[in-house]
Amino acid sequence: MRHLPAIAGRELRSLFVSPVAYVVLSLYAVLAGFFFLLALLQYSEWTLYLQAVGAADQLASLNLNDTLIWPFLSLMSVVLLFLVPGITMGLFASEKANGTDELLLTSPLTIWEIVLGKYLAAAGLVLLLVFLAGLFPALLFWKGDPELGKTASGLIGLALVGLGYAAVGAFASSVTRNQFIAFALSFVLLLLLWMLSVLAAIQPAMGALGGAGSWVVDLLRYLSTEEHFQRLGEGLVDTQDLAYFAVLIGVFVLLTKASVESVRWR
Amino acid sequence: MIEARELTKRYGDLTAVDSVSFEIQRGEVVGFLGVNGAGKTTTMRMLTGFLPATDGTALIAGHDIFGEPLAARRAVGYLPEAPPLYPEMDVEGYLAYVAALKDVPRGARREAVERAVTRCGLSEVRRRVIGNLSKGFRQRVGLAQAIVHEPPVLILDEPTVGLDPTQIREIRSLIAELASPREGETQQAVILSTHILPEVEAICRRVILIHEGRKVVDGSVEALTSEYGTLDQMFARHTYAAEPTGAPAREGGAQT
Numbered sequence A: 001m002r003h004l005p006a007i008a009g010r011e012l013r014s015l016f017v018s019p020v021a022y023v024v025l026s027l028y029a030v031l032a033g034f035f036f037l038l039a040l041l042q043y044s045e046w047t048l049y050l051q052a053v054g055a056a057d058q059l060a061s062l063n064l065n066d067t068l069i070w071p072f073l074s075l076m077s078v079v080l081l082f083l084v085p086g087i088t089m090g091l092f093a094s095e096k097a098n099g100t101d102e103l104l105l106t107s108p109l110t111i112w113e114i115v116l117g118k119y120l121a122a123a124g125l126v127l128l129l130v131f132l133a134g135l136f137p138a139l140l141f142w143k144g145d146p147e148l149g150k151t152a153s154g155l156i157g158l159a160l161v162g163l164g165y166a167a168v169g170a171f172a173s174s175v176t177r178n179q180f181i182a183f184a185l186s187f188v189l190l191l192l193l194w195m196l197s198v199l200a201a202i203q204p205a206m207g208a209l210g211g212a213g214s215w216v217v218d219l220l221r222y223l224s225t226e227e228h229f230q231r232l233g234e235g236l237v238d239t240q241d242l243a244y245f246a247v248l249i250g251v252f253v254l255l256t257k258a259s260v261e262s263v264r265w266r
Numbered sequence B: 001m002i003e004a005r006e007l008t009k010r011y012g013d014l015t016a017v018d019s020v021s022f023e024i025q026r027g028e029v030v031g032f033l034g035v036n037g038a039g040k041t042t043t044m045r046m047l048t049g050f051l052p053a054t055d056g057t058a059l060i061a062g063h064d065i066f067g068e069p070l071a072a073r074r075a076v077g078y079l080p081e082a083p084p085l086y087p088e089m090d091v092e093g094y095l096a097y098v099a100a101l102k103d104v105p106r107g108a109r110r111e112a113v114e115r116a117v118t119r120c121g122l123s124e125v126r127r128r129v130i131g132n133l134s135k136g137f138r139q140r141v142g143l144a145q146a147i148v149h150e151p152p153v154l155i156l157d158e159p160t161v162g163l164d165p166t167q168i169r170e171i172r173s174l175i176a177e178l179a180s181p182r183e184g185e186t187q188q189a190v191i192l193s194t195h196i197l198p199e200v201e202a203i204c205r206r207v208i209l210i211h212e213g214r215k216v217v218d219g220s221v222e223a224l225t226s227e228y229g230t231l232d233q234m235f236a237r238h239t240y241a242a243e244p245t246g247a248p249a250r251e252g253g254a255q256t
Helices: A004-017 A020-053 A056-061 A064-088 A090-098 A101-105 A111-143 A148-174 A179-201 A203-208 A215-223 A225-233 A239-264 B040-048 B069-074 B091-101 B106-119 B135-147 B165-179 B197-203 B221-228 B231-239
Strands: B002-011 B014-024 B029-033 B055-060 B076-079 B153-157 B189-194 B206-211 B214-220
Touching (some): A004 A090, A004 A111, A020 A056, A020 A064, A064 A111, A064 A148, A064 A179, A090 A101, A090 A111, A090 A148, A090 A179, A101 A239, A101 B091, A111 A239, A148 A179, A148 A239, A179 A225, B002 B040, B014 B055, B014 B206, B029 B040, B029 B197, B040 B055, B040 B076, B040 B153, B055 B069, B069 B076, B076 B135, B091 B135, B106 B165, B135 B153, B165 B189, B165 B197, B189 B197, B206 B231, B221 B231
Parallel strands (some): B029 B206, B076 B153, B153 B189
Antiparallel strands (some): B206 B214
8 A cells, every 4th residue: 555645646736737626626615605605694584584573482493503504514515416526537537548547557556556546635635625615614603603513513424425426436437538428427326326315205206115114215215325414414423324424435436446457357 | 587478368259469478588679570450569468467368477577477466567667559648747746656656765766767867868858747748758758657667677569659750769779778778777678569670670689570469480680681581571471471462460459
């Protein structure tokens, strides 16, 4: 694993030398600012409305975490769905397009070093995005008093979603030499993964799958990233949800390794 | 330094390389000849570990490519047909990266890059971005990445293809220099593929000709010239003779 820093470092540098990293970071920052402002305005409008109608108990149940931070983080996870494929699309596809895969595969490296080095670089940029998103809820601690634990677990959830998406994107990039195909493939995979819970929530679909509580519906729910992210957002840090993300990342990193290695089987 | 033992590559029913064996010593520059699709690139890719052999094996500096793949790959400098360059990197940064991949110790990397830059005549472009370099310079960067870790074995796949006559002359003299180094530099075993016969006469002392995946000729340039008159006739005898129409066989077959 001693080549890991060299591979991850080159990957990160190339993300920052090409406009990819800057485009992704600035788009994410702009959207984060916009969505945070939106969430903030909605929150204050809702507060004013409840005060005007004198709904004291509803007003008391209003809190920064559930009414502001969670909707914001949830939107930011949707933005990751679009941006993470942009980060990962070049990981392996561009090596093949450049012919540099021939350099990597004829160097004294293991496939694991190549795959993990590249994944770590993508993961680094994803964590930078989550950090950017985290700055906005952090502002609230200055004027308000959101719950620290709940905010932190929501951000950890966002980070895990991003890391899971990066693993899926890395796999998509490893099966093609065309960056656009890598982008489209990872976007579709992620969208499907995300939509599973939506499918399970639609009444007729649930009926066809055996109704609420049937194992198919439970499985769809379990496979969906949204479901696990939501629980972290509610402040429930459960090993079951952490395990889900670990398995998601692990499975796609393994698939990536197999896909990169498959050059040697042909 | 290089010992190929019945190297074979099959793709389904197609046998791209058929039981090719040869041995190359330190200091030898061997021209690997053949028409397009004869199996040159495939053989080289098997030697470098990029493609696994279906059958047979090879020893690189005494390391079996299957038994000790990492040690074998460490001993090889390889310039593929298309130089494996990252267009967004600068020349020095790229060479330092390759040095790290090839296990040049951290403390020795700067010196290794320096030496490769000097030997390949890259001093004036060392800080330039590779994507902005001319084709000739890119080829030199490709050669520099192959020699940066001073490997005992150098495998060059058509190192002069697509270059202008001046660049071709420069690259050739560089290759000749690599095989007969100055004091303190390592002597290398060099194998280079080409289908340009004057190139072979200019830099190689030995020729291996493969045709339709088989080794058909292996001998010194001198001996072959006296036997056949010219290398051209030798080439024609073994490649076109099998094809009365004179068309090169299996165009674009195994070579990708």
